[in-house]
Amino acid sequence: MTDHAPLAFVVDDEPAMLDIVTFALETQGFETRSFKSAEAVWPELLRSRPDLVVLDVMLPGVSGMTLCTRIKGRWDVPVMLVTAKGETPDRIAGLEARADDYMAKPFHPRELALRAQRLVRRPEVAREAVTSAGGLELDAVGHEVVVGSERVALTTNEFRLLAALMARPGVPVSFTELLLLGWGESDRLGDRDMIKAAIYRMRHKLDAVAPGSSAVIESIRGTGYLLRPLP
Known part of the structure; x- marks a missing residue:
């Protein structure tokens, strides 16, 4: 901001x-x-x-x-x-x-x-910060994720959700944690739909520039999501 x-x-x-x-x-x-x-x-x-x-x-x-x-x-x-x-x-x-x-x-x-x-409010991270995990690079300066040579613009909530997953690759991150990180919310009835919708949009953006890349975000039924390495 x-x-x-x-x-x-x-x-x-x-x-x-x-x-x-x-x-x-x-x-x-x-x-x-x-x-x-x-x-x-x-x-x-x-x-x-x-x-x-x-x-x-x-x-x-x-x-x-x-x-x-x-x-x-x-x-x-x-x-x-x-x-x-x-x-x-x-x-x-x-x-x-x-x-x-x-x-x-x-x-x-x-x-x-x-x-x-x-x-x-954009995530408070160093402006030069680039986080890498699962074959993705998260660019805090451009507020983007880099897939191969392609750059994908993210909304603030998408950025926060992906940052949370990339910080713990291969480890399930619960809906409650993602809600707190993305929206500052507790896990109330219906609020998980916000995460599901944001993840759906993010997967669509990834596949649009690199088909199949959305597989990096895996749904863990009843728990949340985790980040897998790109094939």
Whole structure:
């Protein structure tokens, strides 16, 4: 994250919720801009790039899910979805839309703000650091993983998850540990879906540049994941 105050775009059609979210973020040092619809925020996204977008799912017109998918299809901007729907299928739908985090109403404003901080904060590692394991190289400067001669950009959470696996190659890393490292969260019902979605996206990115390379991340049923050497 840069030295300037992180900029968050908050999109919600309820004025009271806009006030709650913007106030919570501003108390944690964010600069905020508020919008009442996807149609209103999109032109501003084309003009300037925020550090975070906080989206209500149930927006008039274009939904928050659709807007999230559009944002992630163009930019690597962290997106947090906020919705009254808190059931696991709804959380999975949000993660499939490539959201980085998902908050169900009602929520504590400080929790939202702290989770937002984690989304915009890059892992605190030396800028020259490159970690190698399993045939992969993790580049902290470019926020990328190197597979052979190919470089793959990672989101903050993907970077943290892969760093955790590469730090202990061949050793299973539990869902609880990965949640704490990636999101600063405890292992609550439904939160493992965040890890599964992030791992799925990361595997897809690896296979896109080096087919078969996703095999380096192995799922350990009921436990978590481990890093295997590339064949």
